[in-house]
Amino acid sequence: MDFNDSPEEATFRAECRAWLELNAKRKARADQTFGQGQSPEQLVAASREWQGRKAAAGYGAITWPEAFGGRGGTPMQEVIYREEEGHFEVPPNMFAVSIGMVIPSLFVHASDEVRARHVGPALHGEELWCQLLSEPGAGSDLGMLRTRAERCTDGRDGWILNGQKVWTTYGQFSQFGMVLTRTNPNVPKFEGMTSFFVAMDTPGIEVCPIRQASGESEFNEVFFNDVFVPDSQRVGAEGAGWKVTLTALMNERLAIGGVMPPDLWRTAAEMMRVAPLNGGSAMADGRMRERLAELYMNAHGLWLLQARGLTALGKGREPGPELSISKITSAPVPCRILPHLAIDLQAERGVLAAQEHGDDWRLIESLWFGAAGMRIAGGTDEIVKNSVGERVLGLPPEPRTDKGVPFNQLLS
Ligand SMILES: Cc1cc2nc3c(=O)[nH]c(=O)nc-3n(C[C@H](O)[C@H](O)[C@H](O)COP(=O)(O)OP(=O)(O)OC[C@H]3O[C@@H](n4cnc5c(N)ncnc54)[C@H](O)[C@@H]3O)c2cc1C
Structure with a gap:
């Protein structure tokens, strides 16, 4: 185990520190927090502005490929940047889900047009994204989700979404969301799901903030009532939603696992x-x-x-x-x-x-x-x-009684 930076890491750390000294105020104490007394809207605006400044300086998405505006850096560099940033009074990072999870799954699964339109604005803090996976009956086991997407029958090239999501972090402030839906209930649970991205102001989407014990509302319930989504907003193939989601979840540990x-x-x-x-x-x-x-x-x-x-x-x-x-x-x-x-x-x-x-x-x-x-x-x-x-530990896995069983036979 290395406790010290390699020479390259030490150089990168010095660069980060120098940039932060010029762009933010050093904390007087370790427990100081940014934006005391500011409204959630002010914090969102500050977070967007800070993400934009970081992106312009090459710190907005350190591990993203250069082709998408990132730095092509290592996870270790991301951690070094966060360690250094921890010593400064900076806005809360509301872009962890956008930059760390959703957009990386667009790199892999979305069309060139979608990437060309959406990657830059997210990177520069202009557009915030949320992740619409969990539902009241599907959290640890996302395979049980019930939000339906059905092909339009009126000649439009698209889908109609109905259902409910929950725990959607920053859904009330987001411009876009990635939503996992069930498109085929007749096949095993992980095979019948499809991903779409949606503009959060699409008619039929209702976002209801959940008030937490702290008085804040970080997450939301999101209701889909006959929401029309064009097929061009499908991400990945029909039935490949779980694959798209796994790409986001694989990035999650680094995205939300703060220092x-x-x-x-x-x-x-x-x-x-x-x-x-x-x-x-x-x-x-x-x-x-x-x-x-x-x-x-x-x-x-x-x-x-x-x-x-x-x-x-x-x-x-x-x-x-x-x-x-x-x-x-x-x-x-x-x-x-x-x-x-x-x-x-x-x-x-x-x-x-x-x-x-x-x-x-x-x-x-x-x-x-x-x-x-x-x-x-x-x-x-x-x-x-x-x-x-x-x-x-190599212990025996939990018994799986749902393997290979069509989703609609799992519902009680
Ligand atoms: C701060 C926060 C932010 C979040 N942000 C988002 C977001 O932006 N988007 C999103 O989609 N979701 C989000 N989530 C939801 C989160 O992913 C789910 O809450 C989580 O996956 C658990 O699901 P659940 O709440 O439905 O609990 P359940 O899965 O219903 O679990 C209930 C209890 O049963 C236990 N349990 C379940 N299955 C097993 C098992 N097989 N073996 C043993 N015990 C089991 C669990 O440990 C838990 O104690 C967020 C959650 C939190 C707390």
Whole structure:
């Protein structure tokens, strides 16, 4: 395992840092967050502007091929850029799904005309895309999705879509979405699906934001009521929707697997230093120091796992189980241990929100509320554990009673 950059990586890191110094403000503290008090619309506008600036400088899509406006860089370079960016106050990245998942599947499966029209505007932050896969009855097993696309019978060359999606991240701000539908219920579940892209303002598409416990609305329910989609917006062959989706999902781990906020244990240590406990500082209390040590050891262990996975990526190898295991542990480590500690340090004031505590509390609040979602997004803990069990430990796979059975015979 390499802890240090190779000479090329060190040069790239210095370039990124120099560009960021010129274009963004360095954080005064590791737990500082961008855009306090800004409305969601302002954050979207800031995110678009930042994506555009990064794209103009060659950092907008580091791993994309040069032919599509990317840098042709390595996953390791992407990670280096994100590590460096983590030290600066920059807008939230709302383009992770567009740049990391949807558009890469257009590279492979869409026509030249579609790519020529859509890749550039997404790269430069002009158009945001969302991913319309999950449904109320299909999440871990997307093979069970029921949103229907049926050929038009009125002479138009297109399809009529009906159904419901859920969990659609940033659907309310997106101009376009990639939607997976069922076009043939008479064949096994993964064979009868087809992908389309849709403009989110097409008549019949209704986007309903879901209000989360944090008060934010990052994701949505999306309803399709007799939505007409021309056949030119089909992506890939009829029945090849699962193949198109796999291309996006294969890119997902790097797209959404962020680099942990750096030095979170230092944030906890500073909180302990200033929090009063039993007439002194919380740092003087042995039990509290044990909790800080637990946070540090877990965070460091996670960092070592990620470093191993990234070393494999940097050497052009597929990472082994490290990234799956870090997916399972990354929610509990910084997202549960740190906010629990921070809340306990505040004693009875721990139940108050950032409105009362002040902006410094926003990171704790967002980690606290975000932890549950981190255990679900990109594969739930149980699904990732199943995959570690089967692919790493060689345990017998789960029994599959649906193999080869037509989709319409699976419905109860
Ligand atoms: C923050 C966030 C953002 C998201 N963004 C998007 C998005 O933009 N687009 C999109 O399409 N989706 C998105 N999702 C949806 C996400 O992909 C699904 O929530 C996820 O795949 C789980 O599906 P589900 O919620 O339907 O749960 P289910 O699949 O119904 O699972 C329910 C429970 O059963 C368990 N379970 C299911 N199957 C098994 C099994 N075989 N073995 C053991 N346990 C099992 C699960 O672990 C879970 O605990 C997002 C989710 C989150 C949290």
